[in-house]
Amino acid sequence: MPVSPITLYFDFSSPYAYLASTQIEALAARHQRSVEWVPVLLGPVFAVTGSKLPVQQPLKAEYMARDLPRSARFLGVPYQHPQPFPVPTQQAARVVLALQRAQSPLAVEWIHKVYESYFVHGRDISQMPTLHAIGAGMRLEAAQIDAWCAEPALKEQLRASVERGIQAGMCGAPYFVVDGEPFWGVDRLPQIERWLQGRF
Amino acid sequence: MPVSPITLYFDFSSPYAYLASTQIEALAARHQRSVEWVPVLLGPVFAVTGSKLPVQQPLKAEYMARDLPRSARFLGVPYQHPQPFPVPTQQAARVVLALQRAQSPLAVEWIHKVYESYFVHGRDISQMPTLHAIGAGMRLEAAQIDAWCAEPALKEQLRASVERGIQAGMCGAPYFVVDGEPFWGVDRLPQIERWLQGRF
Known part of the structure; x- marks a missing residue:
């Protein structure tokens, strides 16, 4: 029986998804699994749950400011x-989808580089020059990146990815599905690991 | 230098706080710490954060239905x-405060029995007969429990506990403070453990 990948729904703006992105491949490899990276946008998800962004919530914002650097350490x-x-x-996110469509190994490299650019080097990844600079280090041309970002088919595919996540129950990021079982949050990595050792 | 206790803010209606209540004493003991149990009410906390209860949020409610029994396992x-x-x-919660005021070891026993009554046996702990039955197993008289629940000083003290939790940054339950460092969620127990081994 072929084993299914660990599906990871992530938003490039989620710091906890960034943390998860640094761990999930090694975890998957320990259990002979691959990772299916699904870029999504959290805005439409929060519209469904009816919640504000954590960073917009009193108490939670202050807590996250302590919890995030500590969780990284x-x-x-x-x-x-x-x-x-x-x-x-x-x-x-659209660039991820374009690279995945081309079955390029650069897709995963792009994911790690975008996260690192934002959560390690503090560069504004919403700005095209930032994306161009990331692409330049990977031999991706700026004009190609611009074209992907404007491509209607990729825009539609990103909307479909968000919808797929919501259908899969995504209530935040990172959101994992392992053999049909949902796990939310980087703090669920130990449960995912035990799940892969044998359902519990 | 005397070591400070691990402060745990908890609401009897929080399933994740119940899970934490089953773990925190052993964790504290491994590091020669005691546990300071502070009963609070989550309603006023969520009023500050502006969030709905997770169980009232689409997607999150469904996720919790999977995550809670799995986290317990x-x-x-x-x-x-x-x-x-x-x-x-x-x-x-008022009974906890009354027993703590009397410096009774029954306070911690009451906490575990109330949680067990609700999250293991499914008894409605908002109902006085349920609390009377729990008390009966601990030689607490029903009339005494009723008197505590109606006592203005304990009502005021519960309000003060909630306010103390909010001042401490409590954004949900369980909420821990260890040597001034805040930890939110039963999934932060591994971080608390490492913190006690030496700040990181």
């Missing part, structure tokens, strides 16, 4: 809270 | 989602 990865935060991420 | 503790849910918990 806990996982042993770099983190600098970016400003502005959050930012629109549909352009960066 | 992950921790190796029993869990049955109760109906009705959530329920008012101020009466059960």
Whole structure:
């Protein structure tokens, strides 16, 4: 029986999804799984749950300011809270979809580089020059990136990805589905690991 | 230097706080710490954060229905989602405060029994007969419980506990403070453990 991948729904503006992005491939590899990266936008998700962004909620915003750098240290990865935060991420997401469509290994590299650019180096990933600079390091031409970001088929595919996430029950990011079982949050990685060792 | 306790703000209606209540004493003991149990009410907290109860949010409610029993299995503790849910918990909380005022060891026993009554046996802990039955198993008289629940000083003290939690940044339950550092959620227990091993 072929094993299914770990599906990860992520938004480039989610710091907890960034943290998860630094861990999930090693976790999957330990269990002979691959990772299916599905870029989404959290705005439409929060519209369904009816919740404000955590950063817009009193108490939660202050808590996150403590919890995020501590959670990064806990996982042993770099983190600098970016400003502005959050930012629109549909352009960066469309490039993921374009690279995935081409079955390019650059898709995963792009994901890590965009996250690093935003949550480590504090660059505004909603701005095209930032995306061009990331692409330049990967031999992707700026004009190509611009064309993907404007392509109606990719815009439609991103909307479909968001809808797929909502249908899968995504209530926030990162949101994982492993053999049909949903896991929400980077703090669920230990449960995912145990799930892969044998359902519990 | 005397070590400070682990402060745990909890609401009897929070299933994640129930899960935390089953773990925190052993964790604290591993690090020669005690636990300071502070009963609060989540309603006023959510009024500050502006969020609805998770169970009232589409997608989150469905997710919690999967996540809660799985998280309980992950921790190796029993869990049955109760109906009705959530329920008012101020009466059960006032009894905690009364027992703590008397410096009675029954305070912690009461906390565990109330949680077990609700999240394992599905009894409605907002109802006085349920609290009387819990008390009977601990040699607490029903009339005494009734008197505590109606006592103005305890009502005021519960309000003060809620205010203290909000001042401490409580954005949900369980909410822990360890040497001034805030931790939110039963999924932060591993971070608390590492924090106690040496700040990171």
